[in-house]
Amino acid sequence: MSELRKDYIEGFGGTRLAVHTMGEGRPLLLLHGLFSSAEVNWIRYGNARILAEAGFAVIMPDLRAHGESEAPHDPDAYPEDVLVDDLKRTVAQLGLADYDLGGFSLGARTVVRGVLAGLTPRKLVLGGMGMAGLSGWARRSAHFIDAIDRFGSIERGDPAFVAQAFMKTMKVDRVAARLLLTSVDDTPPDAIARVTMPTLCVCGTDDADNGSAEELAAALPRGSYAEVPGNHMSSVTFKDMGRAMVAFLES
Template identity: 35%
Template sequence: MPSFVSEELALAYEVHGAGHPVLCIHGFASSGKVNWVDTGWVKTLTDAGYQAITLDNRGHGRSDKPHDPDFYTPQAMARDAINLLDHLGHETAVLLGYSMGARIAAFAGFSHPQRVDCAVLGGMGMNLVNGLSDGNDIISGLLAPSLEELTHPTARQFRIFADHTKSDRQALAACMETSRAPMARADVRRINSPVLVAVGEDDEMAGAPEPLAALLPDGEAFVIPRRDHMRATGDPKFKAAALEFIGRHLRSNANL
């Protein structure tokens, strides 16, 4: 995989296809491959005529993995996304994020509005503002000596996922400490790009999509039927809604 340097960290990425760029930002304990290639998102985007750019966030995949929580604020990780656009020579892009990646996309949309055509926030509803209540349990689960002693369901879920992706669990624990920082309501109201908020009907981690969409100046909500947080990622209805939203807003931008 190619890599680039963002704030002294080497971050891995891949570019798939040609067309208008869609920067895909993965969720916690995942990677560009697991979140976007293995779920069929890259094929969906490239078949639709877009260039899909997958990034391994700091602490994940083949990117550098510092163990200091100060490296993992959403503001810092949002800068990585914008720095990758700079590295590739893209003035603007669509941002597609899932869970933690959606939080990163939101912070990027707030801090660099001129770089974002539109954004899709998957697996992240009102908890963008409210924060993640299970974060400390997840950290404990990641650092526990073994899975067998874990009883908290969310902690077990993420520990299993981290082991499956062969992640650096100490880096993930550091990431969880600071990357879950909530966004202020006033800042959400200042994200001017069109945003689709897509959350699974049975997702208990993300928070409801409708109130977050209502806070956004140009927000829309989509409920992914019969999906929880983990199973919504590659859902065909989610993909269809995202493609319709992206296409509609890119056509609108082209007509301005």
């Protein structure tokens, strides 16, 4: 069975970022979603193992302010697109040249912006992401900032209740998370034409949190779409996610 390994690299401003790796073979760099971690999005429910057993070295950083990575409270640690900067530093420090790249939700948004900033993976995987999630980030960000600002007082039935519950479960550093949310930019729809590598948009049947993944796949020059069970929270818990990724990456 594939062993899980953990290392640390240096992100923007010297922030220490945890990087979890499983498997040997072709490098596949995967970013998790907001308030989550590599453990929750990729490892716990078996999708990293599916990919590792298919012959990939699955490299899974914890984003700054998440998981086992540092969560600085200094606003200077969160300049515009700091996650893209961290991603580029990860690729450089790990010496990745011929690799595949993917992400879920905030991770998907980050890898798209990484490609637009010059990264050149062979193939790209976008999980839980639609066109509206790329171009309408300001609205999504405001929703999560509101959940942080009202944390502890949000009652069941409130649109922010699920975000509050997830932050509690994940023990999110809300000061750092709030700063991070202000650093992420919208990606205009016309920029998608510059994402030219084969790209899989994989999304839960009941996940419309970031708009239509089918619409995004159709807008990408070499996009394809795969549907898996679940909603935005649960789709990563089904092994269908990992299997869809393997089928795409091996094609």
